[in-house]
Amino acid sequence: MVQYVIKESEEHVIMEAGKLHLETCLKDLEENHTCIPIKKSDLIISYCETISKESNMLCLSKSPKKNKHLLAQTFPNGMAKNIDKGKELSRELATWLRSMNGMWQRPTRFDQVRHGGWLPVATKEGALCEENMQNVCFNVYDVTLHMDIIHSGDNQIILMA
Helix, strand or coil, X not given: CCXXXXXXXXXXXXXXXXXXXXXXXXXXXXXXXXXXXXXXCCCCCCCEXXXXXXXXXXXXXXXXXXXXXXXEEECHHHHHHHHHXXXXXXXHHHHHHHHHHHHCCCCCCHHXXXXXXXXXXXXXXXXXXXXXXXXXXXXXXXXXXXCCHHHCCXXXXXXXX
């Protein structure tokens, strides 16, 4: 499977799981499709940060104002591998969500939590190597939302994460 992205630096990146397949794709692109030389950089191997198993210690993060708590853990039963393979997740996801049912209480200002711009920023990179994260589930719980925006801004979550 070949993936193509344009980075924030406007660099065009072609990603592939194997070096030989990537070289074949680039040769085909250069000789058969564009008919112009392509400027190529050295190969870059990317890694993802992950959580491989649950720790015996509880590692909990609190926001600076101590009104939000965050816990990161691994997805259950290899769910991330099935997502990567494109498998149907409806049954696995439904089972997992049912197990969370007793823990969930809908806040009165739910839209601010659900549509907050903090999640993509806070989860863009892992804490150890600043690489993309994979197979990580963030549980946000015990959140107290305040009417005053100073107490409920995005920076509270970003600093906590």
